[in-house]
Amino acid sequence: MEALRNYFTNLDLHADMAAFLSYAIATLLIVLLSFVANLIVKKIILRMIALYITRNRFQWDNKLLERQVFQKLSHIVPAIIIYYASFIYADYPAASQLIEKGALVYMILMILSALNAFMNAVNDIYQTYEVSKEKPIKGYIQVAKIILFFVGAILLVATLIGQNPLILLGGLGAISAVLMLVFQNSILGLVAGIQLTANDMIRVGDWIEMPKYNADGDVIEITLNTVKVQNWDKTITMIPSYAFISDSFRNWRGMQEAGGRRIKRSLYVDMTSISFCSAEMIEQFKQIRYLKDYIVNKEQEIEAYHREHEIDDSSEVNGRRLTNIGTYRIYISRYLENHPKIHKNLTSMVRQLAPGEYGLPLEIYTFTNDIRWGEYEAIQADIFDHIIAVAPKFGLRVFQNPTGHDMRSMLGDPVRQMT
Incomplete structure (x- = not known):
């Protein structure tokens, strides 16, 4: 110069x-x-x-x-x-x-x-890396950013006013309550994020249900304050991270990892259609592939039981008899055992529940080997299509409330009578 x-x-x-x-x-x-x-x-x-x-x-x-x-x-x-x-x-x-x-x-x-x-x-x-789905760090990154910008703001203010940054830090104790209020959601989210990660409660890609927030879909992002869920209708639900600690939710990850999805549905049988099997019915059942061996073995077992206990089988009340509902239950069990879409390593059963006003519930409890939603629904529908359609072959009626068709059949069709 x-x-x-x-x-x-x-x-x-x-x-x-x-x-x-x-x-x-x-x-x-x-x-x-x-x-x-x-x-x-x-x-x-x-x-x-x-x-x-x-x-x-x-x-x-x-x-x-x-x-x-x-x-x-x-x-x-x-x-x-x-x-x-x-x-x-x-x-x-x-x-x-x-x-x-x-x-x-x-x-x-x-x-x-x-x-x-x-x-x-x-x-x-x-x-x-695959570990990111199990233990996401985005929440911790956001905490680090908050600290970074907080320190940066102090440095900027200290630079502008020409003061030592440590003096400004010393004065923060007086406004700690205000800071706790401002960063309340972030603090709760941090604590919840640590618990979610430490306990492996939720991962990116998990299918979760949380009715309180109308959430039913896949987790696509876990952040410090929110968990982003893409529902099956492609809408997005944002749920506070701490809600997963304080509220209940369902995680379907276990079903996905097991490779089987549960079917638990009942078929209601009209109890007035339940009866002992007649000789004609037993002969017809022997023609069914899944029942032939069962009927033959059961007849021999019943005959041996009656002979051993000297039971007079001239009356149906005496001794043991095959019933159409019991045979139907065995048929469904055998049908599920041989179904190619049923998981063979998971529980499968057909059981009776307590009878009620809608008849006798016959519950099918089994697992499909395909966990995809569309395929699962198709498999379930095919199974119930079949067991409902074959029920009359066993002399059984599926219960339903009377319809207009039932009333017309009972009273006669008034339209036809007028014509």
Whole structure:
């Protein structure tokens, strides 16, 4: 600056004009130097880094490029030049301090932006591993971001007011209650996230049901404050993370891992259609593939029992008899055992429940070997189509409340009578 002033003074310029031109040229040189440095960093250094990253054998560092971590850091270089060049305005302390503070604030913002991008890249890298579905870290990343921006805000305020950041930190104890209120959801979410992860209660990809929030679908994202669920109708439900600790929900992961989905449905049989099997019915049952061996063995067992206990079987009340409902139950069991879509390693049974006003419930409890929703519903429908259709072959009637057709059949069709 002294050399520039002397140069312009030797040209017989006024002292004020010489000083103005000196500062103008120095400022122009600083701007030009900052521009050249920024150009070198972005056009040469960043390109070399990008070329190295794209050509090496690692894939994780590509996430750093995608999140523009190095590009954000490159903005610091011009700010450093401007910060250290502020000494040329030493004759104007206010202007020098303003430039220093502006450069520092800009550097802090760029560093915060770069660290934020770096944390996003860390989360992206982590999600490339299978463990991320079991133990997501996005909630912890968000906590780290909150701390980062909190510290960054303190540094910015301390820089602007020219105070030591530790003094500002010391005053935070007085407003801790306010901070607890402001960050209440984040604190609850952090605690819930730790419990969810530690107890393996929920993962990305799990199918969950939470009726309180009308959620029924797959978990697609777990964050600090919310869990995002995509329902089967493709709507999105956002559930607070702490709700999974305080409220009940159903996780279908066990069903998915077991490879079988449960069928638990009852068929109601009209109890007035239940009877002992006649000789004609037994002969017909012997023609059914799933019952032939059962009928033959059961006849021999009953005959041996009657002979052993000297039972007079001329009356149906005496001794043991085959019933159409019992034979029908055995048929359904054998049918399920031979069904190709029924899981053979999981529980399968056909049982009677307590009779009620709708008849005798015959419950089918089994598991399909296909857990996909559409296929599961199709398998279940096919099974009940069949067992309902064959019920009359056993002399049974499926119960249903009287319909208009039943009433017309009983009273006669009034339309036909009028015609």
